[in-house]
Each structure stands twice: as C-alpha cells, then as structure tokens.
Amino acid sequence: MELAVEMLNISKFYPGVVANDDVSLAVAKGEILGLIGENGAGKSTMMNILYGMSKPDLGLIKVHGEEVKIDSPNTAIKLGIGMVHQHFMLMPNLTVLQNIILGKAPVKNGLIDVKAAKSKIQEIMDTYNLPVNLDERIYQLSVGEKQRVEIIKSLYRGANILIMDEPTAVLTPTETDKLLEVMRQLKNQGCAIIFITHKLREVMAITDQIVVMRKGVVTGSLATTEANTELLSNYMVGREVDLKIPGEVYRPGCAILEVDNVSALNQRGLPALHGVSLEVREGEVVGIAGVEGNGQTELIEAVSGMIRPTGGQVKFHGKDVTDEPVRSRREAGMSHIPEDRLGTGTAKNCSIRDNLILNRYYQRPYSKHSIMDNKKLMDLADDLCRDFQVKTPDSARALSTLSGGNMQKVVFAREMEADPSLLIAAQPTRGVDIGAIESIHRKIIEARDKRKGVLLVSAELDEILSLADRILVMYEGEIMAEFKRGEADERKIAEYMTGAKRQGGDENE
C-alpha cells in the first residue's frame, strides 16, 4: 500500500523538555492510524509539526513518498494535509458556506461564485455522507455539526490526509458513533487519517495501525489486530510502582464527606458528572484515578462549593452542604488544593503573605471589626513560610518570584494551617520537582494519620497507588470501579480509566 505520510526520527526540544525524542510514524492511503498516549506524551507536538505549526529540530517528513519541508499550515494544506482541531477554528457569525470557502472561494467576474461553491460542497457532502445545512450560521450548530463543517472544510481544500485531534472529546456517544462512521467512509475513499485520542475503545474500533507514545517517545507501534486494551494500557502507562511512604495501619473512622448521586455541568454547560456517589472517612485517603477531563474537576468543584450540582447531595460531617457557600464549608473544616495552581490557587502578582492569609484575614484574632491586624497576619505568614520550607527571603515578596514547587508549598501551607478535617487535593504534585513531590506526599500521609479525610485526584497513577487506601476510577463522569489498596495495579486501573471495562457492568463495552 502506498504510504501517504511518513514522519521519520522526529525530535523536538523545548527549553528543558524533550517533547519528541526520535519518533517515527507512518500512515498509508486508506488507512487510519491511532495515535494514543496520556496528556503531555507528545502527540500534539507531532501533529503540530506535521501541520507546519512548529518545526522539528531533527528528522524528516515524507508526503506521498517525497521529502517535504512544512513551514506553515498553508504549505501543509497545499500538500493535502488537513487538521480538525479539538477547538474548532470557525467564525461563529458566518454561515457554514462562508466558513468553508473562507480564503478559497471560487470567483466568477470578480464575485464569489456561490453556485459553484455550493455544488462542489454538495458533492463532498454526498460522497462522504456529511449532511449540513450550508445556510445556517455556525453558532446555531451543535458540536457534532461544527465538527462536520471542519471536516468538510478540510476536504474542500483538497485534503486527503486528515489529522483529527481528540475529535471525540467533545462529542456525545451518538455523535461519536456518527463520526466513526464518517471516518470509515473517508478511509474507503482513500483518505489517510491520523486519529489522536486516549480512549482505547475507539482506537480498537476504528484504527488499522496504532502508535503509543509516552513522555515523548514511542513505546509501542503495532497493528490493531495484534493489539488489545490491556497491552495498550501497559504501553501508555508503563512504569513500575515504587515510592512507598509508610503510614499507619488503615483504620477508617466515621464518614466525613458523603457525595450522593451528584451530577454537574462543565464550564461549557454540558453534563460532565453523572450521578457520582462516594464517601471519605476519617483516617483514609480516597484516590480518584482517571484521564483528565472525565469529570474530576466538576466533582471537586461541586464538593468544594465552586459550582452548584444539577442533582444530588453533598454532605459534610453529616450536614447537607449542597447549597452552602464556599466560606461556610471552609469554616466547617474543608480545605482544597486546586488542580490549577496559578489560575485558582494563587494570585501571582500579590505577595506571598497575601496568598497565605486567605483563610484567616477576616477572623479573630487576625482581624477585629473588619480591621486587619497586619502585624499578626505577617507573623502568621512568616511562621508558615518557615514551617513549610517556602524558599523566600521575605514573605512580602510577590508570589511570582517563587518556583512552581514553592508556590505549591504556599498553597499547601495555607490549606493545612486551617487544620482541616477534609483535605481535597487535586493534582497536588503537578509540575513540581521530585523533592517537593516527596514532601507533599508525606504531608498527605501525615494528614491521614492524624485521622483526617483526604480526597486525592491525580492523573499520575503511581501517586494514587502509593497514597490511596481506596481507589475510585472515573471515566466520562462516572465511577467505573473501586479498589482497595493492593487490589489493583496500574494496568488493571488503566483498563477502567479508558472506558474499556466497567465493574459489575457490561465488561466488553
């Protein structure tokens, strides 16, 4: 079979990071290549290189057997490469037709030849079974329809090599099925497709070849017929479990947090959490494993009070707090280490002190009748900096002068100082160095041994495995499985977190 694209020995270096290290992949005409891996594995970098959005530092690219230099998306389009981005590149106020012909309209007598454009697009829509109303405006379309417009746009530009960057991430299950059907259609017409995803079920269903990436290198390259989800999970996650911090014997007490059948919407207003129930008891760490974006954020925000659930109940120390504001939950003993340290957890232009006093600035003895005692607050901040080893000469300095690990220490110091009975920790070790990871892990185990409850959400499976007494696996806003410590290994969990399996349910779905 003729190869449509070959990317050979591609390497891409960013300052301090190797995004791609000697990565090769190839896709033939009429073939679908699945490119899978965890977040940050280097999939998107590879595709950005192919689409001319960034340049490889080493390696070469061949299109239809000829070596090419792709320096911009324009060149890529000329070579017949089209990309369907995860975030749509469409003008919401223009019609479907205008969006498709944008920049490549057929012209007759100096005017846009709408008729010719329409008939050409109609032909594409008929061939690939992609029906869209051309006169509707983009903002009126559903997500699935917008995606179809993106695909038509690429085909209209003469693409026969399609890159699809996590196209199913934004789709409902029915829309996903329709999309897979379209992909089959495209494949039969001789298109080559590179399909980026981390959902193993879809990869197994539609692809011919699979390339698995992890931390910038290819860990597996095989034909779909030779693959199974267990093998792919293994390639995706790969590592051996180590790093064990000894804690006391597991003796869970009474329930601190009870989440009962909670549903919630994500920021786009789509359902992201479907009736999740869980419980966190005294003296235990409950770990939520799962690929990011499967409802963990919404779960944490519903528990901490940042969003109101659309259904269900959150109970804290036996009291219904579903409609309570954030502050009363915090005062009742809930602390929260947010997943987005810079966006949610800190104000980087404010001083370290300002960031440390957020739980206390309005409380006695730090403040009386709304007037703050700056001396006491400063002592508090200085004490916290010392106790939590925040490396700074002066807590009056801006938070932005700290490294990521030290910023996380500031967040930890603030949240632990409140002496919480429940600690919610989301991605607590993201982007921090090894030393800081260890001290953060120790603090979590310490909190557990002090009979506090910990709800730990992490994309790092080994973190979950080494810290959690119970592990819940989330996929698409639902809990797929629950394990006690030692009951499951990474491979087993990975199967559930990619939706390949579900406990007690239809195992083959």
Added chain:
Amino acid sequence: MNKLMHKRIADALNITVRQVCLILVSLVLASIFLGVSGYEPLAIVKGIINGLSSDIAGTVRWAAPLILAGLAICVTYKAEVFNLGVDGQLYMGAAAGTAVALVLPEGLNKAVSLVIVFLAAMIAGALFAMIPALLKVYLDTNEVVSTLLLNFIAVLFIEYLVNGPMMDRTAGTNLNASEVLPENTWLPRISFFEPSSANIGFYIAVVVMIVIAFLFYKTTLGHEIKMVGSNPVLARYAGMKPKKTILQVMAISGAIAGMIGAIEVTAVQHRLLTGFNPDFGFDGIVVSLLANNNPIGVVFSGIFFGSLKNGGINMERLTDVPSAVTEIVMAIIIVTISAKFVLPRLKARAAKVKKGGE
C-alpha cells in the same frame, strides 16, 4: 518599623522617581510642541511654576475635584473594574445635593446642612453607579460601555432638570440653572486664598484619601478588593464574594463622585447648572494612572494636574496660548505612562525576533 513598611516606602520612592521622570519627559515634549506651533515654548512650564507658587489658590481649587476623581477611579481599578462614569455620578450627586439644599430649612446650622447635602449627593452618586454595577454582576455587561453611556443620560437629565422642574424662575431670563442655594449650604472657602474659589473641598479630598488608604491597607474589604482584582477565581475559591465586592467598590466610587458634585455646587457654583463639570471623571483616570493607582500618590498627582489646569487657564488669559494645551500635556502623559506597558513587550518581541533569526 517593620520590613513591610520598608518595602512599601522603597516601592513608593521608586514609583515617585519614575513618575516624576515621566512628567518631565511629557513637559519637554509639550514644550517642543508649543515651540513648533509658534507659541512661547516655556509657557506651560511657567504656568505650572506659577500654579505652585504665586497662584497656588487656583491650584488648590482644581486639585480638590481632581484628587477625588482620582480616588474614585483608583478604588475601582484595584478591583479590576473600570468606572468611566464618574462624570455621570458626579452630576447626579450635584443634582441630589442641590435639590436637598433648596428644601432644607433656612435657619439650619451650616455644618448640619452641609452634612445632609453631602450625604444626599453621595447616596445619589452611589445609586447611579449601582446601575452599571448590577448590570455587570448579574448580566455580565461590560462596565466600560455601560458607565460611559450612562454619562450621557446624566448630562441630559441635568439639562432637563435646570430647564424644567428645577429651573430658576425668579431670574426672569432663560438662565439654564437652578435657584441659588441658601447661604447656610455654602461650603466655606479658604479665607487665606480669598478671593479665589479655593475651598475646604481640598481638606475633604485629603480626608477621603486617608479613608481610602486605610480601607486598602487595613481592612478586610481592602484585602478582598485586592484579591478580586488580582484573581477573581482565587477570591471565589477562598470563599470571598467577588460580585459583592464589585458592588461595594462601585458604590464607594459613585459616592466619591457624588461628593465632587456636591463640592462644585456648594462651594464654587452655588447653584446647579449644565456643563459645570470639565470632565473631572476622565481627568481622574489620568490622575490615578500617574499615581500608579496609589491613593496617597493620587493627592500629589491631583495637585500636579490642578496646577496644570490652573496654569492652562491663566496661560490663555495672559498669553495667546490656548488652554487646550493642558489637554495635550495630559495626552502626552498618558502616552508616556503607557510606554511602561508597551516597552517591555517591544523588548521581548525584539529579543524573540533576534533569537529566531539566528
């Protein structure tokens, strides 16, 4: 003294030096502009020097409303809210103050009457500021647009008042103004500066500055304003109520604006009339900007702009240089201050281009 204070003083000195340099650059540019246009190049500098020495009364008169306008802006700016409606709120304050002053009993004690008049003006200003604030909080309306547009409504409303319900019918002619206020509601002028209209509004402005500085640095609301302005998501996550904070700062800002209206009416004009406000609200933006949104700095930059305004008026009276030149100086100052934001970016881009070319 503690290290926090040390840092604050060091920062303040740094900023002061930088801003003074900016002023000097602007004045040089303005002088060049004057010279090129065929006027006396040093007219503007002379005007300012006069305004700060022999003619300080005029400076004091103009500094009061400018300082207050600067404070009204800097309160909201700290919370990353932009109140371009100070002018409208000021007019509403003036109208309410006048209305109340005209119905107060004649024999009422002066201090009591003034307090009532000022309260009325502040409440009116704050209420008028609540319109864009509520629109922003509940309907996510951009306050830059809504505050700006409400200014026109306020101006036309004043015109309606002084041509209708509040028109001075005793004057006989078609004077577009209200009746003259009774003397017990006149804000005292500073006798030292007689016969200028310099008035104790300047002291009021300084007191308001102290209140605002206290609010910023010593109260929990000040901390909330700072956090909401720096990172509203963090504020919400920490259990603050950003929406409430935004309403609070807009109310404070509107009240200060209302106070300017009251001062202008009770101390300078002694009646409500159209167009008494030479865009104090917009000047307030420049005042606050030059002071780096620091309330203490606002007093100094208010005095500077007061002398500039006063100098400009005198310049027009004594020479043939139009007073519009003061506006040009303001514009130049805005441009030079903006350079602070633009220059680092240009540098970064230049560095990037250089690196990319290698």
